[in-house]
Amino acid sequence: MAQEYDLVVLGGGTGGYVAAIRASKLGLKTAIVEERELGGTCLHRGCIPSKALLRSAEVFRQTKEADAFGVSTESPTLNFTKVQERKQSIVDTLHKGVQGLMKKGKIDIYEGFGRILGPSIFSPTAGTISVEMNNGEENEMLIPKNVLVATGSSPKSLPGLEVDGELVMTSDEALYMEELPSSIVIVGGGVIGIEWASMLADFGIEVTVLEYLPHILPTEDEDVSKEMLKQMKNKGVNIVTDAKVMADTLEKGKGVTIKADVGGETTTYQADRMLVSVGRSANVKNIGLENTDIVVENGVIQTNNFYQTKESHIYAIGDVIGGMQLAHVASHEGMIAVEHMADGSPHPMNPEQVPTCIYSNPEVASVGLTETGAKEKGFEVKVGKFPFKAIGKALVYGETDGFVKIVADKETDDLLGVHMVGPHVTDMISEAGLAKVLDATPWEIAESIHPHPTLAEAIGEAAMAVDGNQIHG
Secondary structure, eight states: OOEEEEEEEEOOBHHHHHHHHHHHHTTOOEEEEESSOTBHHHHHHSHHHHHHHHHHHHHHHHHHTGGGGTOOOOOOOOOHHHHHHHHHHHHHHHHHHHHHHHHHTTOEEEEEEEEEOOSOSSOSSSOOEEEEETTSOOOEEEEEEEEEEOOOEEEOOOTTOOOOSSSEEOHHHHTTOSSOOSEEEEEOOSHHHHHHHHHHHHTTOEEEEEOSSSSSSTTSOHHHHHHHHHHHHHTTOEEEOSEEEEEEEEEESSSEEEEEEETTEEEEEEESEEEEOSOEEEOOTTSSGGGSOOOEETTEEOOOTTOBOSSTTEEEOGGGGOTTOOHHHHHHHHHHHHHHHTTOOOOOOOGGGOOEEEOSSSEEEEEEOOHHHHHHTTOOEEEEEEEGGGOHHHHHHTOOOOEEEEEEETTTOOEEEEEEEETTGGGTHHHHHHHHHTTOOHHHHHHSOOOSSOTTHHHHHHHHHTTTOOSOO
16 A cells, blocks of 8 residues: 655665654654665764774774873773674664654654656656565555655775675775774775774774875865875875776785886785775665656766755755765755755755864864865965964873864955864864854954863964964964
8 A cells, every 4th residue: 555755765864864854843744765774874884883993993092102191001902892892882872863763753664675666656747666675575655745865875996896895895894894904905095094094003903095196185175185194104004195006906815915006106015905995976776766857967866956856856965966975964955955845945055164074083174165275266365274282282182283274265354264183173163164154254263262271272273373363373
């Protein structure tokens, strides 16, 4: 028997379930179709488990450095089984929380794989969802007034670097390693690659990163990229840029061997395992898009500013539409889409107001334009930069590397971008995000009193430094 809904969400990841909760609060009868676990990649194979592992790596590193704080310890040992158990406990706790939210919102969950059907006896327009149930029962037919596609993405690989989950892994498999290798080659020096490089180096593993471009973290401000390169090298990570991996040279045995063209010379790299971290692909296959007029270009669904596809009653959000591929972006997009389909008047999201975070050690966080990006857009810029080594709380923490950098429009004084690398900056970036939303100036940021001693004082000092008025530098 067919079930009717105001909204059916394809995908129960962060973007999908947040959208469903918002729809429920707006009075829409809502269902989610999810083949795997509620919470999706972020909760089970991304944000949360990777940060749990990063935290264990951080504690392990800090314990080894405890003598500098006057705390004497025996040589610490790592119990990776307990590390994984702690990670899974966190994931399980949050998973139960999401399930509880679904019950609270009276949101129906269909455990299975959903596909969009074209016009049929169920509906004169495309949009009926056929759910192939996980339990093997007959397909469920869902007839929604609106559909939200939130099917997320999957890790990419490179042709020739076939992932076997053992010697050659993506982040999906790496999160569930039962034991750590003694060495690893990471292909890709973007966000995920650098987080894993930082984590594994802190666990005491020999790490090599092969990055195709001239810089690691190529989307970050160049000063941030350079600082992170320095800090990764200080950890003992071997960073190789301008490295063209020769996938057809991959050899597997007790470990892996791979060659790369580095500046015209062929170099061989060996390790116990390989982690391929070269981006993610939108999950657009086999979900029935061919039964609709939805446009897919460069592997991602095309939408307007309110996330409507060419089929106006079918929306799409998150990684499946490309863009920034961040969990908090997908959540915000989902709320905008739902408010739009409920005849609200949501404000379109401005990508320049979206904070991004990298949870390595040191951390990286940014919002808005880089210095180079601002100049490319025709702005004449002025820049304020302030180091954490001049901040008392950073000295207290024993983490003084990094800085806060603020980019402003020299003509109007408008804030263009804020870029941070250093301790706990992912917890500090929201102040800069609010400043961007409010179209603040560096002077207004500086006028906000930053309590002492805090790491956030670096933001106030950097804001003053834009006009050369910093106090402690």
